Amino acid sequence: MSGYFSDLYHGTKSLLVGLGVTFREMVKPTVTVHYPRETLTITPNYRGHIELVCDEKTGGSLCITCGMCARACPSACISIQSEKPEGSKKKILTGFVLDFTRCSLCGICVESCPTDAIAYSQEYNLAGFSREEFHMDLLDRLGKGGSLT
Amino acid sequence: MDTAFFPPELLRMLIAALFVVTVVFVNALFMVYAERKIAGHIQRRPGPYEVGWHGILQTLVDGIKLMTKELVIPRDANRMLFRVAPLLAFTPVVMPFLVLPFSENLIIIDLDIGLIFILTMASLNVMAILVAGWSSNNKYGLFGAMRSVAQNIAYEIPILLSLLSVVLITNSFSMRTIVDAQISGLWFCLIQPLAFIIYLVAALAETNRAPFDMPEAESELTAGFHTEYSGMGFGLFFLGEYTNMFIVSSVAVAVFLGGWSGLPLPMDAWTGAIWFLLKVYILMFIMIWIRWTYPRVRFDQLMNLSWKYLIPFALLNLIVTAVIVKL
Numbered sequence: 001m002s003g004y005f006s007d008l009y010h011g012t013k014s015l016l017v018g019l020g021v022t023f024r025e026m027v028k029p030t031v032t033v034h035y036p037r038e039t040l041t042i043t044p045n046y047r048g049h050i051e052l053v054c055d056e057k058t059g060g061s062l063c064i065t066c067g068m069c070a071r072a073c074p075s076a077c078i079s080i081q082s083e084k085p086e087g088s089k090k091k092i093l094t095g096f097v098l099d100f101t102r103c104s105l106c107g108i109c110v111e112s113c114p115t116d117a118i119a120y121s122q123e124y125n126l127a128g129f130s131r132e133e134f135h136m137d138l139l140d141r142l143g144k145g146g147s148l149t
Numbered sequence: 150m151d152t153a154f155f156p157p158e159l160l161r162m163l164i165a166a167l168f169v170v171t172v173v174f175v176n177a178l179f180m181v182y183a184e185r186k187i188a189g190h191i192q193r194r195p196g197p198y199e200v201g202w203h204g205i206l207q208t209l210v211d212g213i214k215l216m217t218k219e220l221v222i223p224r225d226a227n228r229m230l231f232r233v234a235p236l237l238a239f240t241p242v243v244m245p246f247l248v249l250p251f252s253e254n255l256i257i258i259d260l261d262i263g264l265i266f267i268l269t270m271a272s273l274n275v276m277a278i279l280v281a282g283w284s285s286n287n288k289y290g291l292f293g294a295m296r297s298v299a300q301n302i303a304y305e306i307p308i309l310l311s312l313l314s315v316v317l318i319t320n321s322f323s324m325r326t327i328v329d330a331q332i333s334g335l336w337f338c339l340i341q342p343l344a345f346i347i348y349l350v351a352a353l354a355e356t357n358r359a360p361f362d363m364p365e366a367e368s369e370l371t372a373g374f375h376t377e378y379s380g381m382g383f384g385l386f387f388l389g390e391y392t393n394m395f396i397v398s399s400v401a402v403a404v405f406l407g408g409w410s411g412l413p414l415p416m417d418a419w420t421g422a423i424w425f426l427l428k429v430y431i432l433m434f435i436m437i438w439i440r441w442t443y444p445r446v447r448f449d450q451l452m453n454l455s456w457k458y459l460i461p462f463a464l465l466n467l468i469v470t471a472v473i474v475k476l
Contacts, residue, residue, distance in 0.1 A: 008458065015443070022191045022442040032194040 042122045049100050050109060051121040052138045061142055062117035065091045069109035069118060077102040078109060093139060100126075100134040165257040169246040177391040181208040184437050191441045215387075218380035223286055226377065230284035235378065235385035238277035241270040242392040249399045250324040252409040252421030263324040264312060267400055268305075271355065274393065275301040278357075278374045281386070285377035293373025296448065297357060303455040304354040304361075310463035311344035311351065314470040315404050328408030338405040343466045345405045347459050349432075352397035354451070356390065358436060360443035361451060398432035399425075406432075 033040055052061045065082035081095030110118050118138075128134060182197065182205065189196025197204030222231055248263035250256045260266055275298055282294020315337050316322060319330045331337055338345040354361035370376070375386045402408060406428050409421030446454070 004457075018442050019438065022438065025193060026187065026190045026438075028193060030190065030193050030195050034195070034198065 042124065046120065046122055046124070047105060047107060048121040048123045049103060049105070049126070049136070050098060050118045050138070051123075052096060052142045053117050053119050054142060061093055061096075061139065062115045063093045063096065064115055064117070065093050066114060068112045068114060072108045072112040074106060074108065075102045075104055096138040098136045098138055100136055101131050161257075165247070169243055169257075172246065172395075173243055173388065173392050176395050177388045178208045178212065180391045180394065180433065181211070181387075183434070184440075187434070187437050188441050191438075212384070215384040216381050220380045220382055221377075223377050226286040227284040230280050231377075232382070234277055234281035234284060235382045235389075237280060238274060238389040239385040239392075241273035241277070242389045242396060244270040245396045245399075248324050249396075250328050250403050250408050251425050253325075253418040255419065255422050256325060259323055259325045262322045264316065264322040264327070264400075264404070267396065268309065268312070271393070271396065272301070272305055274389070277389075281378070282374035285374075287377050289370040289372070289376045290374050293370050293376070297374060300354060300357070300361065300451060303452055304351045304459075307347050307351040307455060307459035307463045308355060310460065310467050311341075311348040312400075312404060314341055314344045314463075314467045317467070317470050317474050324403050324408075328403055328410070331407040332410045336405065336407040336410075341405070341466070341470070343462060344470075345401075347463050347466070348401060348405065349435075351455070351459055352401065353436060353439065354455070356393045356397055356436075358390070358394070359440040360446050362445060394433055394436060395429065398429045398436070401432055402428040 052063065054060075055062045063080075065080055067080055070076075070078040070080050077099040079095070079097045079099075080093065082091040082093050084091050107120070110120065126134075185207070186196040186204075195203075197207035200206045200210050220232075222228055245267040247257045248260050248266055250259070278297040279294045282290040282292075282297070315327065318337070318340065319327050321327065321330075327337075334340075375383055378386060402425060409425045411421070411424030411427075414420040414423065
């Protein structure tokens with residue numbers, strides 16, 4: 001019998017306090033974002049898939065085709081093609097394909113790049129209907145707004 | 150119209166049947182939407198938003214989806230009982246509409262035993278849940294059903310006792326007489342505050358709603374008694390639950406909150422229903438608010454609340470009322 005009435009009193013009181021809390025929350029504005037119509041600003045620290053960095057002077061890539069990134073990649077998802085034109089001393093990048101289906105977003109490629117030619121993108125809306133959509137030709141994306149500066 | 154071929158009583162029955170079905174479905178549509186919206190806002194999110202303006206058509210679309218889904222009957226289930234149970238859950242909760250006093254002229258039948266009729270029909274709901282849980286050949290279903298029986302037996306007693314203390318004052322079970330007694334005097338929630346609170350708590354448990362939703366405790370029993378039901382079989386249980394909320398709130402309004410009385414409106418004998426519905430929906434809002442505030446009680450706590458608190462207090466209240474009425 002001990003505590004019978006004090007249980008009743010404290011129980012009722014805490015129930016009413018709880019109702020007060022939820023009522024105050026109910027009249028406050030909502031905090032969620034109506035996703036397709038509203039989007040949050042992505043933090044600059046966001047590490048999406050990698051993207052080639054656009055060279056402001058030439059408009060091309062900063063890549064010197066050294067292949068460090070492809071060698072550093074633990075998942076072997078970067079493949080680079082390059083060729084050396086007649087009379088030129090430097091190799092030119094002709095293909096930079098990221099197999100994003102295997103990428104684990106570790107970022108070792110970005111760390112290893114000697115010219116900072118690759119960086120993380122801010123892209124988070126990644127969805128597709130086939131796996132081929134994620135074999136990304138980054139050199140092709142460089143000229144089409146997918147590039148970073 | 151030739152009244153010989155079409156007697157007015159038959160017309161009355163037809164209108165009443167139509168009215169009841171309309172109220173049941175519109176109420177369920179509205180309440181499911183309101184519940185989801187309120188739940189959303191309590192959790193600081195907007196709730197349904199995509200279908201129609203602010204998601205207003207969401208429940209309509211959900212209803213269509215439910216109706217078009219396949220009714221799956223589990224293997225080794227008792228087929229007949231399995232199909233009968235949703236009807237059994239739905240029909241008794243529609244019946245009390247016959248005696249609810251919406252306004253002075255809007256009572257379908259003013260039975261002398263109106264209150265008893267409502268309570269009888271409300272207690273049939275337990276059987277439907279038991280049949281549903283039993284026949285679906287599912288352990289969660291059976292557990293849910295058994296809990297529901299224990300819970301409803303425990304909570305029907307305080308409901309009866311709290312309503313009885315009002316009946317002692319009015320000397321009548323007729324819904325109209327009970328409301329009339331409050332229009333000429335004070336509302337019974339002021340004369341019988343303890344009975345009113347006991348009724349509200351017990352009614353919450355009677356409708357199997359959170360925090361007393363032991364029969365369908367999701368975390369323990371997947372969905373309790375309606376685990377195996379799909380499509381409209383589940384839909385009828387759902388409809389029954391929301392109609393049941395309407396019924397218990399209506400009884401609370403009629404017995405404790407003055408029924409259709411309120412500020413005078415033109416055509417009072419008919420428009421009193423506005424006050425009645427307003428009060429009913431305020432009570433239902435409180436029920437939703439409670440659902441999204443409290444966690445589910447444990448089963449022994451549920452029983453403790455009824456047997457150790459509600460029933461002794463209701464008995465005490467009844468005895469005090471009886472003595473005062475006699476004096």
